[in-house]
Amino acid sequence: MIRFIVRRLLQLIPTLFGLSILLFIWLRRLPGGPETAILGERGTPELRAQIRKNLGLDEPLLIQYGRFMKRMLQLDLGTSISTKREVMTEFLERFPGTVELTITAMIIAIGVGIPLGYLAARRRGSFLDSASVGGSLIGICVPVFFLAYVLKAIFSENLHLFPSSGRQDPTLGATRITNFFVLDGLMTREWDAALDALWHLVLPGIALASIPLAIIVRITRASVLEVLSEDYVRTAQSKGLTERTIRGRHILRNAMLPIVTVIGLLTGGLLSGAVLTETVFAFSGIGAFLYEAIANRDYPVLMGFIMIIAVFYVLVNLLVDVSYSLIDPRVRVR
């Protein structure tokens, strides 16, 4: 198992290497460049050239890439062109918000999706079943930002149940350690701060959870239905086992395999997909920053972000594979 994990982590190196080359070339070939963003349409050709030279963009691609690689090896992502700050610093400040939001959304999606999918399968053809199948179809179709607006309008602007924007009430003056606000609150025992941060996560979390929730309900239902027709479930019943044992040990344990795979894929997707939700709730995660970085052709920021997402994807997938082999003895990792 340990060897498997180490090998997978080593495989990460060539993957990242290849990805960085592709990205590097692709980004540089996008029309426009940082100089346009800085000068707008007014800049004279001389000024533009000057800026490109300052940023080192006039040199051959290979040399630029070499410089980038050298910095990467020292875990230095460079300096943002637009904010002039270290890309790493920017990320450490903004990523935690997005990660917190992603985790919240995933907890909601898993916590609601698996039980709902299970019940729908057990009561196939019932009202609950049709409702969750139909509901999940709606969940997939409704755009996330639209749902976000609706949630905000109803639950915060009309009913005032939840805050409408931000990650935390700034007047609390909470201490920052990791920039994961909930975690910080727990670590410093500032319970009110932790609770407030959690409260700010609810609505954007629900909005972001909608699509993964719908997918998890469907996959769980399908998977449980398949397991229900297996002989070993009948064997378990013939032993007179309690409903709880049959559900947990015999049905869900087998049904989990495809569900875990899907959860892995969804989590990776969520992290990069949180942007719109963050915008609606003025949630200061990576979203808005990334959006500007694209508009400004802020190469170091974009490269850094995508590399981090790639690492994240690989780690989540590793986690999926490890849990797979923990669930199913037939899937042996070597």
Added chain:
Amino acid sequence: MPLLDVKDLSVTFARRGQRTVRAVDGVSFSVEAGEVVGLVGESGCGKSVTSLALMGLLPKQRGVTVGGSAMFGDTDLLKTDERTMRDIRGRDVAMIFQDPLSSLNPVVPIGVQVTEVLARHRGLTGAKATAEAADLLNRVGIPDPTRRLKEYPHQLSGGMRQRALIAMAVACAPKLLIADEPTTALDVTIQAQILELLRDLVRDSGTALVMITHDLGVVAGMCDTVNVLYAGRVVESARRKPLFAEPRHPYTTGLLGSVPRLDSGKGAAARDPRFGAGRPAVAGRVRVRPALRPPCRRLCR
């Protein structure tokens, strides 16, 4: 009073847009304590549906209707509520299924699958349960039981898997064991061993056994009483000896005639090609069959 008295059992499956299937149509038979009763019949004649109905394991959905009664002591297995059935299943009535691989949970160690029955019905947990499980595996002839307890179904051979399933079924010394074609999915050489094991287990413990099979060789080898099923009905019910010596119903005759020649000891009568043509003429007796029709009174001698 018999241990199990099945009267007029019928099961129908109705599906929207499809013809209603009468899978079991008025089946009656009884099982005495400690007796081995065979349910014989070709594929699709309702043997599995009968056993599932007795266990209360038919799909609980609209369209599935079960009629008749199955008295097991004072309880009617067909009408008891699910909670009582859960107590009865595995403790008083246990079942062994046809395909040992698919009948075992692939992601749970054998040991857990054995001890969960012990925990449920005998309140055994921890080291006690493990010791008892190892003892059970030993009794069903699985060598090195402590190691096997930790293994998963895919690590066992086909014969061993069926032995493990048998161990789970006899874990609580049930009064009645239903075996639904327990050897069909197994290699021929292993079939005999498994049958022998089953026969010895029920003989030693006094458990009654309902042996479901389409193999008359199996019936000849171990059953005290035989019920021949055809299209959801019992067409003939007899003690083993008279059935083989003197089948009454033409379907039974056909079944006897269709037994392949290569089987063991007691099936000798079944092998006799004369059964295909008719009963041997015994001096001083006349043929019974012509007297039977019509209407055909072939059930139960």
